[in-house]
Amino acid sequence: MLESIALIFLFGLAGGRAASALRLPRLLGMLLAGMLIGPCGLALLGEPMLALSGDLRKLALIIILARAGLSLNLEDLKKVGRPAMLMCFVPACFEIAGMLLLAPRILGISLADAAVIGAVVAAVSPAVVVPQMLRLMDEGWGTREGIPQLILAGASVDDVFVIVLFSAFTSLAAGKDVGAAHFLQIPVSIVLGVVLGIAAGYLLGRLLRRTGMRPQAEVLLLLSVSILLAWAEQPASVLGVPFSGLLAVMSCGLAAAGTAPAAARRLSEAYGSLWAAAEIVLFVLVGAAVELGSAAEAGLPAAALILLVLVFRAAGVLACLLGTRLKAGERLFCVIAYLPKATVQAAIGAVPLAMGLGCGSIVLTVSVLSILISAPIGAVGMSLSYKKLLEKA
Numbered sequence: 001m002l003e004s005i006a007l008i009f010l011f012g013l014a015g016g017r018a019a020s021a022l023r024l025p026r027l028l029g030m031l032l033a034g035m036l037i038g039p040c041g042l043a044l045l046g047e048p049m050l051a052l053s054g055d056l057r058k059l060a061l062i063i064i065l066a067r068a069g070l071s072l073n074l075e076d077l078k079k080v081g082r083p084a085m086l087m088c089f090v091p092a093c094f095e096i097a098g099m100l101l102l103a104p105r106i107l108g109i110s111l112a113d114a115a116v117i118g119a120v121v122a123a124v125s126p127a128v129v130v131p132q133m134l135r136l137m138d139e140g141w142g143t144r145e146g147i148p149q150l151i152l153a154g155a156s157v158d159d160v161f162v163i164v165l166f167s168a169f170t171s172l173a174a175g176k177d178v179g180a181a182h183f184l185q186i187p188v189s190i191v192l193g194v195v196l197g198i199a200a201g202y203l204l205g206r207l208l209r210r211t212g213m214r215p216q217a218e219v220l221l222l223l224s225v226s227i228l229l230a231w232a233e234q235p236a237s238v239l240g241v242p243f244s245g246l247l248a249v250m251s252c253g254l255a256a257a258g259t260a261p262a263a264a265r266r267l268s269e270a271y272g273s274l275w276a277a278a279e280i281v282l283f284v285l286v287g288a289a290v291e292l293g294s295a296a297e298a299g300l301p302a303a304a305l306i307l308l309v310l311v312f313r314a315a316g317v318l319a320c321l322l323g324t325r326l327k328a329g330e331r332l333f334c335v336i337a338y339l340p341k342a343t344v345q346a347a348i349g350a351v352p353l354a355m356g357l358g359c360g361s362i363v364l365t366v367s368v369l370s371i372l373i374s375a376p377i378g379a380v381g382m383s384l385s386y387k388k389l390l391e392k393a
Helices: 002-021 026-037 047-071 074-079 081-087 090-107 111-121 126-139 147-173 180-210 215-231 233-238 245-259 261-289 292-320 328-337 343-348 360-389
Strands: none
Touching: 002 026, 002 047, 002 261, 026 261, 026 360, 047 126, 047 147, 047 215, 047 245, 047 261, 081 090, 081 147, 081 292, 090 111, 090 147, 090 292, 111 147, 111 292, 111 343, 111 360, 126 147, 126 261, 126 328, 126 360, 147 180, 147 245, 147 328, 147 343, 180 215, 180 245, 180 261, 215 233, 215 245, 215 261, 233 245, 245 261, 292 328, 292 360, 328 360, 343 360
């Protein structure tokens, strides 16, 4: 276990450094490092580490979403309200529609199977997008127009919408009944996640204002509350009260920042250091979860399908931005930033296969290919284009 942790950091740092030397995003080097030392590569990671991989990836995601909440400004969110709300579900709907239209023709599968595949690949990756948007906010790129805030808010809710659709489509593929109540979980999950997160953040902010805690203790306190909010999603779902734990985490940071601004600034700086380690763990383990064998079996038809549905996704993003004052270059950047897939696909890509669905193998294959194709395109595209397409405040 300890040697696996050491290997993750050593290979992750080396991969990130090599990517930077080639003027590529560091996270791309970390993803490739994970593929190299993962089960499909040199198989250097032990079984205990692979068993904990899902929890460690979620912890890293909790850290970055908490910092995102601390860095967001409520006024900025109000300024990008309508487009941000549309970005939560319209691009995913366009991509699923593209999959329903094209997958049966290209892969020769049924509409039900195409719906399951669409729900898997339609989620944008917060793990790839959020760190990039935080960097842009720190440096002031596009912040006057609220572009990082717009993408950050949309990407954080997009996953909730897609995962509920995935649950409904897999139930249909398994021959189970799905009613209107199932789709009602989407708004309920979002609203409850925001409400619980704001309540927790307000109480936390009041506590931080009244107690003279050290910055390290403040970080541990916020991290513990964030983990509990994310954990509470599972027992709540069992009880039939769905809510988005990750959305609650970001709302908690946002409410804490509004209640205790001075403490929020300290926490945001401390979380920046914490993220340096969490980033390596997240991207290396996401890379290790990629099954290269499945991707190799898919061939060119599946790769072509993924590229074509990304065009549908781009059209969905542009539809969300109609009526805004954004320039053509800024709209193009939003399209690029909304392309990467990684976290959700690595988490749920194998679920249909585990359920025994006939489409399980092709779903896993397409989800792996979507990571290999879209994550580099989106990550490299954002890194190379933001100075050309965005204005610095």
